[in-house]
Amino acid sequence: MTAAPALLRAPASIRLGSGAVRTLGATVRSLAGEGKVLVCTDSFLASASQGAAVEASLRAAGLDYELLDSAQPELPLAGVEDAIAAARSIAPDVVVGLGGGSCIDVAKLVSLGLAHDAPLAEHYGENAVPGPSLPVVAVPTTGGTGSEVTPVAVLTDPGRELKVGISSPWLIPRAAICDPDLCFGAPRSVTAYAGIDALAHAIEAYTAVGRSSWEEMGERVFVGSGQLTDGFALRAIGQISDSFLDALEDRSSGRAGMLSGSLLAGLAFGTAGTAAAHALQYPLGAASKTPHGLGVGLLLPFVMRFNAPAAEEKLRHVGEALGVGSDPEAASAKVREIGLAAGLPGSLREIGVDRGDLPRMAAQAVGITRLIDNNPRPVGPVDAEALLEAAWAGDLDRIEMKAAC
Ligand SMILES: NC(=O)c1ccc[n+]([C@@H]2O[C@H](COP(=O)([O-])OP(=O)(O)OC[C@H]3O[C@@H](n4cnc5c(N)ncnc54)[C@H](O)[C@@H]3O)[C@@H](O)[C@H]2O)c1
Ligand SMILES: [Fe+2]
Structure with missing residues (x-):
């Protein structure tokens, strides 16, 4: 303990x-x-x-x-x-x-x-x-x-x-x-974007930095991961991955699993907060006029790969909850697969993002410190731009799963 x-x-x-x-x-x-x-x-x-x-x-x-x-x-x-x-x-x-x-x-x-x-x-x-x-x-x-x-x-x-x-x-x-x-009856796109956002809430809450003292936690609203939110987050990840596709088909087991999974994810991120995928979505959403869940879901696997050196053990648990074994790389690939199966676009290029706009978006994202400071691996402007570049190309393998020395 x-x-x-x-x-x-x-x-x-x-x-x-x-x-x-x-x-x-x-x-x-x-x-x-x-x-x-x-x-x-x-x-x-x-x-x-x-x-x-x-x-x-x-x-x-x-x-x-x-x-x-x-x-x-x-x-x-x-x-x-x-x-x-x-x-x-x-x-x-x-x-x-x-x-x-x-x-x-x-x-x-x-x-x-x-x-x-x-x-x-x-x-x-x-x-x-x-x-x-x-x-x-x-x-x-x-x-x-x-x-x-x-x-x-x-x-x-x-x-x-x-x-x-x-x-x-x-x-x-x-x-x-x-x-x-x-x-029942929630539109497919609403179910898809809210569902992948819920998965992002759970994964980002679980992998968020933890605060090691009450002083460090301070009075912030979103305090990072901890033992009271981790269990909710992991259970949410499992339930969402099990029920998401059924919810998209409006099946009752899918609706029940997603409501419970997104509720558990809310309990986790409502205290722990989210991190870099959410920070990067804010400028992306403003520039591309795309829904929050679309951007977060598209970016999340790239951020998971980037975070692997700093959150390896937690990403192993995420992989287990997703049913792909204790491999961070398989976990990020699975999240991407779930997003694509739900109809998310595979790249920022596909949604018309101007590649020349990526440095500005990266700078804006790293300025959202309440989210960036919650990310397990520090994200500077160069990192944020590399993440957006990889997401622009839709190529997960562009993200090194090792920390640069
Ligand atoms: N406060 C938070 O913690 C939090 C977290 C994430 C997102 N949000 C916010 O939530 C909003 C998005 O919410 P949302 O994705 O749930 O969708 P929504 O509330 O925007 O609803 C979208 C559409 O779906 C319809 N709809 C909803 N339920 C339906 C049902 N069962 N059957 C038929 N139609 C139904 C609504 O009438 C509406 O037209 C955004 O404004 C976002 O910023 C808030
Ligand atoms: Fe969100």
């Missing part, structure tokens, strides 16, 4: 399994009492079977609720501000977030905006939320982002080149109700 310090933050309750949505009403009732309930979702889910299941559960618990169904993918800032303004006139006591990461993140930001009357930009970054926000009950439908258990919400501010995150333990939902039956 390691003596290294370890931390875990999580919702007060997590319910996982078929039919869990029936427990939503009682969960909300325990938080709201006789107070008001707001359900944040999007217009599709509000009128689909997911909206009906939430309504039935709330009504069965004797709860009335107001509906805000304006959530938009990628959370444009203006849309979030409008949602907060609309919620203010409702003055709820509990906010339910029903949907994929977009709807759950809107619920988190509405609850933040109602509790703290400041422009959202004042909360960008880490630990810039001054205190508790309203209780959020998260009901995911994509299986998925893990947002139902994480301390972060991501939005698009047209005044910023890169997407922005608000990361604070105060954003962790109070309860998560994870019912795989709600994930």
